[in-house]
Amino acid sequence: MSIINLPAIDSSIDRLVEIERQKSNTNYEKAKRRNLAANVLLWGSAALTLGILLYILGFILYRGFRSDNIIESDFIDSSGISVPLDWHDGDSVLIVNDKTRLKEINLRDLESLLNGKPDNWGNINSQDLDVLPYMLSSAKGEFGKNTTYRESPSEIVSSVASQPGALGLIPASFLSLTENKDINIIPVKMLSVGVNPSVLEIENNIKLRYIDRKILRKILRGELTNWQEAAGRDMPVRLVLPPPGSFEWDALIEIAGVSSEELAQSAVGTSSFDEFYSKINSTPGAFGMIRNDRAEENNIKLLSYRYRQTGANLQWWFLFEEPKRAGRVGGISTIVLNTIYMVLLTVLFSTPIGIGAAVYLTEYAKQGTLVKMLRLGTETLAGIPSIIFGLFGFIVFVGAMHMGIGLLSGTLTLTLMILPTIIRTSEEAIKGVPRSFSAGSLALGAGKWQTIYKVVLPAAAPGILTGVILAIGRAVGETAALLFTMGFDYRAVKNLSTSARVLSTHLYQLVKEGISFDRAFATATILIFIVLFVNLVSTRLIKRKY
Amino acid sequence: MRSKLSIKELDFYYGDFKALHKVSMEIEPNKVTALIGPSGCGKSTLLKTLNRMNDLVAGSVVDGTVLYDGDDIYGKYDIIQLRKKIGMVFQSPNPFAMSIYDNIAYGPRIHGIKNKKVLDRIVEKSLRQAAIWEEIKNRLKGPALGLSGGQQQRLCIARVLAVEPDVILMDEPTSALDPVSTSRIEDLIDELKKEYTIIIVTHNMQQAGRISDSTAFFLNGYLEEMGATEKIFFNPDSKKTEDYISGKFG
Numbered sequence: 001m002s003i004i005n006l007p008a009i010d011s012s013i014d015r016l017v018e019i020e021r022q023k024s025n026t027n028y029e030k031a032k033r034r035n036l037a038a039n040v041l042l043w044g045s046a047a048l049t050l051g052i053l054l055y056i057l058g059f060i061l062y063r064g065f066r067s068d069n070i071i072e073s074d075f076i077d078s079s080g081i082s083v084p085l086d087w088h089d090g091d092s093v094l095i096v097n098d099k100t101r102l103k104e105i106n107l108r109d110l111e112s113l114l115n116g117k118p119d120n121w122g123n124i125n126s127q128d129l130d131v132l133p134y135m136l137s138s139a140k141g142e143f144g145k146n147t148t149y150r151e152s153p154s155e156i157v158s159s160v161a162s163q164p165g166a167l168g169l170i171p172a173s174f175l176s177l178t179e180n181k182d183i184n185i186i187p188v189k190m191l192s193v194g195v196n197p198s199v200l201e202i203e204n205n206i207k208l209r210y211i212d213r214k215i216l217r218k219i220l221r222g223e224l225t226n227w228q229e230a231a232g233r234d235m236p237v238r239l240v241l242p243p244p245g246s247f248e249w250d251a252l253i254e255i256a257g258v259s260s261e262e263l264a265q266s267a268v269g270t271s272s273f274d275e276f277y278s279k280i281n282s283t284p285g286a287f288g289m290i291r292n293d294r295a296e297e298n299n300i301k302l303l304s305y306r307y308r309q310t311g312a313n314l315q316w317w318f319l320f321e322e323p324k325r326a327g328r329v330g331g332i333s334t335i336v337l338n339t340i341y342m343v344l345l346t347v348l349f350s351t352p353i354g355i356g357a358a359v360y361l362t363e364y365a366k367q368g369t370l371v372k373m374l375r376l377g378t379e380t381l382a383g384i385p386s387i388i389f390g391l392f393g394f395i396v397f398v399g400a401m402h403m404g405i406g407l408l409s410g411t412l413t414l415t416l417m418i419l420p421t422i423i424r425t426s427e428e429a430i431k432g433v434p435r436s437f438s439a440g441s442l443a444l445g446a447g448k449w450q451t452i453y454k455v456v457l458p459a460a461a462p463g464i465l466t467g468v469i470l471a472i473g474r475a476v477g478e479t480a481a482l483l484f485t486m487g488f489d490y491r492a493v494k495n496l497s498t499s500a501r502v503l504s505t506h507l508y509q510l511v512k513e514g515i516s517f518d519r520a521f522a523t524a525t526i527l528i529f530i531v532l533f534v535n536l537v538s539t540r541l542i543k544r545k546y
Numbered sequence: 547m548r549s550k551l552s553i554k555e556l557d558f559y560y561g562d563f564k565a566l567h568k569v570s571m572e573i574e575p576n577k578v579t580a581l582i583g584p585s586g587c588g589k590s591t592l593l594k595t596l597n598r599m600n601d602l603v604a605g606s607v608v609d610g611t612v613l614y615d616g617d618d619i620y621g622k623y624d625i626i627q628l629r630k631k632i633g634m635v636f637q638s639p640n641p642f643a644m645s646i647y648d649n650i651a652y653g654p655r656i657h658g659i660k661n662k663k664v665l666d667r668i669v670e671k672s673l674r675q676a677a678i679w680e681e682i683k684n685r686l687k688g689p690a691l692g693l694s695g696g697q698q699q700r701l702c703i704a705r706v707l708a709v710e711p712d713v714i715l716m717d718e719p720t721s722a723l724d725p726v727s728t729s730r731i732e733d734l735i736d737e738l739k740k741e742y743t744i745i746i747v748t749h750n751m752q753q754a755g756r757i758s759d760s761t762a763f764f765l766n767g768y769l770e771e772m773g774a775t776e777k778i779f780f781n782p783d784s785k786k787t788e789d790y791i792s793g794k795f796g
């Protein structure tokens with residue numbers, strides 16, 4: 001029994017209420033489903049973003065620390081320690097001083113080093129060192145001017161051990177007698193893929209450009225019988241075998257990974273090198289593994305070999321060596337130094353001005369139209385593309401103010417660029433300081449400036465610092481604004497008007513001039529670590545505050 | 547006895563709004579004067595006219611005189627000297643984002659004291675006076691904002707004491723504190739009145755009864771009644787005062 005007696009006319013409304021309630025129950029189910037869908041969407045996009053971020057960062061760091069390149073070369077990626085060179089009787093071994101960063105070398109590079117062209121390691125391993133070859137005196141006169149001849153292998157070993165950049169060839173038989181920590185034994189790549197000229201002819205717009213290890217092995221084992229299967233023309237593959245027992249023979253067996261009986265059935269055997277080379281040149285579709293230095297004299301056409309080369313990329317030396325030859329050689333020490341100068345100067349210029357402006361805007365200026373316009377102005381400036389700042393810096397600082405392209409023009413341009421950020425974040429930080437702080441200070445008899453300087457700014461410091469760090473992050477990575485204002489000299493700056501290359505512009509040059517992706521990624525990695533370091537240090541600083 | 551502060555026919559305006567109407571009162575030295583009254587009646591406003599903190603409010607106008615030891619504080623009085631002499635403790639503790647030591651040394655430093663030994667002495671003395679020395683003497687270099695609310699408020703009192711004031715204004719100093727901290731501050735006030743003149747705003751009738759010597763009751767910007775605390779509490783002249791004290795409104 002209801003206590004309140006509603007008029008009868010309302011019962012229809014009651015029914016309506018009942019119906020709506022029921023509906024709302026099904027609505028509830030619908031809402032639940034919608035909720036789920038929204039959740040899935042949100043989580044999905046969050047996971048996607050995170051995934052992409054990690055992928056990018058991971059990719060850059062991976063390429064920074066590991067060089068991983070596809071190489072097309074005349075040489076097969078298999079090398080031997082003892083190599084049958086004509087300069088000695090029997091096999092030879094290449095030794096270099098262990099200050100020389102070298103893991104392996106190919107025969108052509110080795111020959112040019114021994115001939116004294118180039119006389120610097122730069123082109124071989126991007127190390128700025130003089131090449132100092134040592135040979136046995138039995139080879140006297142065969143090599144370049146800078147080669148020194150020694151009577152015995154042990155003299156070569158001790159000479160090589162004592163000079164960075166030294167290399168020498170000693171008989172392999174002597175090696176077991178040598179134990180010296182200051183020398184490294186370097187494997188030499190000697191073999192190339194020689195083919196009959198017919199293999200390289202164009203047919204139906206198709207020309208065989210290269211083979212890789214997989215194809216090479218298939219050919220050796222007889223699993224690939226037509227060049228078509230290796231993306232070449234329609235022509236049977238004829239494997240020509242070197243004389244059994246030769247260096248080439250042993251290498252071939254090793255690469256094939258099978259015993260000599262299991263080599264390709266159709267293989268053509270030879271008993272002498274003359275026969276070997278002439279068979280390759282006379283048999284259509286012929287293929288043979290030959291020593292690179294014999295190709296020219298025997299008129300053999302070489303086929304490119306493609307392989308993946310991996311190894312360590314970024315190492316400590318890269319940070320501490322001076323760059324040479326536009327960054328092809330050496331490390332990036334001076335560039336890191338220039339970057340640090342640039343950041344310090346930019347912070348020096350922009351922080352006082354930025355904080356001063358923020359203090360003026362929040363504490364002194366009458367909050368009216370003028371301040372609103374100023375604020376709009378700074379916000380607009382913050383959104384302008386940096387290249388336009390660069391253009392402005394070029395016209396005003398470099399040109400009109402006669403500062404020239406250099407550190408000062410560059411940092412002033414950067415200062416203009418990051419000032420809006422610093423002003424905005426400092427303003428927010430100052431506004432975030434409780435009014436009770438300044439009230440407390442003023443009530444103790446402090447003046448307005450004293451209060452701002454001693455109470456408000458220190459309390460706002462973490463926020464201001466965050467802004468400055470954001471700005472440093474931008475400055476460190478900025479390229480466009482520096483292109484026309486700071487220059488590209490990779491030596492350490494001497495004064496404010498020296499042209500200076502920094503990490504970002506170095507990266508730009510490395511990629512633009514196609515110098516080296518490995519170096520570009522190594523530089524990028526350093527850049528990332530600098531930003532990370534700045535962030536870490538600053539969070540420490542912020543935490544130490546009260 | 548001569549008044550420490552004498553307020554004569556004081557009008558105060560926030561722009562067009564008149565917050566105080568012809569308030570006149572005498573504050574005796576070395577006494578605790580409590581200001582009571584319902585919210586919005588102008589207690590804080592009156593307090594802030596005494597150290598001229600109201601000057602900071604844009605559009606505020608003061609009319610009338612406030613004499614401090616016989617000098618008109620709205621005349622040629624140096625505002626820094628005034629605030630040094632008449633210190634203020636705020637409703638919620640507001641230590642600066644600095645160490646405990648620097649908080650206390652802040653006042654003396656801005657008034658020109660640089661000598662480390664002198665500062666050390668002042669810091670210790672002020673903290674002792676504020677009855678907090680024993681608790682925090684080992685963490686003077688620690689952050690002030692790491693203290694409890696009650697400790698923070700006593701720190702703020704010590705900070706005021708460090709500039710050697712004459713009068714201390716307190717605007718509801720215990721409203722944000724727990725009962726234990728509150729009673730410690732009340733004990734402290736009792737101790738301090740030997741050396742200082744104290745004016746305290748409070749919403750807590752028992753507190754006013756416990757610690758004050760005289761009480762002023764405000765209503766709608768008017769000083770309704772002022773007198774010895776016992777008289778105001780047990781035998782007020784005004785009916786409104788009686789109603790307020792007995793909790794009929796407010």
Ligand SMILES: Nc1ncnc2c1ncn2[C@@H]1O[C@H](COP(=O)(O)OP(=O)(O)OP(=O)(O)O)[C@@H](O)[C@H]1O
Nearest residue numbers: 560563565583584585586587588589590591592603
């Ligand atoms: N800055 C200001 N601008 C304008 N009006 C103000 C300002 N500060 C206070 N008022 C007004 O003046 C009147 C008195 O305020 P006051 O802060 O002195 O009251 P109170 O007695 O301290 O109240 P409470 O007990 O709530 O603290 C109130 O009506 C308030 O709205």
Ligand SMILES: [Mg+2]
Nearest residue numbers: 589590591717
């Ligand atoms: Mg108040």
